[in-house]
Amino acid sequence: MGAFIGLGGSFNQLNTDGHTVLQSLALPSFFMWSNNLDLAPFENLDEGGFWNDVPGPKHAAVHSGGHFDYVPAALSCNDPRGECTAIEPVAAELIALFLARHMPLARSASNIPINLVPPVVPLTPNQQFYGGGQFPGLEAMKSDRACKGITLRWVEDAVTGSRQLGP
Secondary structure (H helix, E strand, C coil): CCCCCEEECCHHCCCHHHHHHHHHHCCCCCEEEEEECCCCCCCCCHHHHHHHCCCCCCEEECCCCCCCCCCCCCCCCCCCCCCCCCCCHHHHHHHHHHHHHHHCCCCCCCCCCEEEEEEECCCHHHHHHHHCCCCCCHHHHHHHHCCCCCEEEEECCCEEEEECCCC
């Protein structure tokens, strides 16, 4: 494996020690979870020190929605969802940026920064048809008042940081 992605994992409910599982990750890792105890009571990796157990490089996207907000409603169970509909596309966009950073394509000239800000990609008028409208979820979240935002955090080598996504 070249990278690990965990969406809303309940590592504290594993039949084995979740801390040991997370400590064993020796590859770039991306996690997304809700810190909303009413909508997702078991997935907050900050509680119990689970996030601290993950060796770097690592990214976390923490939101206040429901457990299944990052997958289409038709594919999830009947658990309540959060109000921010932008979380679903934002999850896909952040994962794509994370993978492009840690597993870049051989011919790609895009350099994805540690903070996962999408790069500016100049497009010709002909390319605009195919490549225009990039990262619509990240753009939509900026003005969506239903979104409480996402806190994106990272640890890579000696570099740590965070940024807020959303209004």
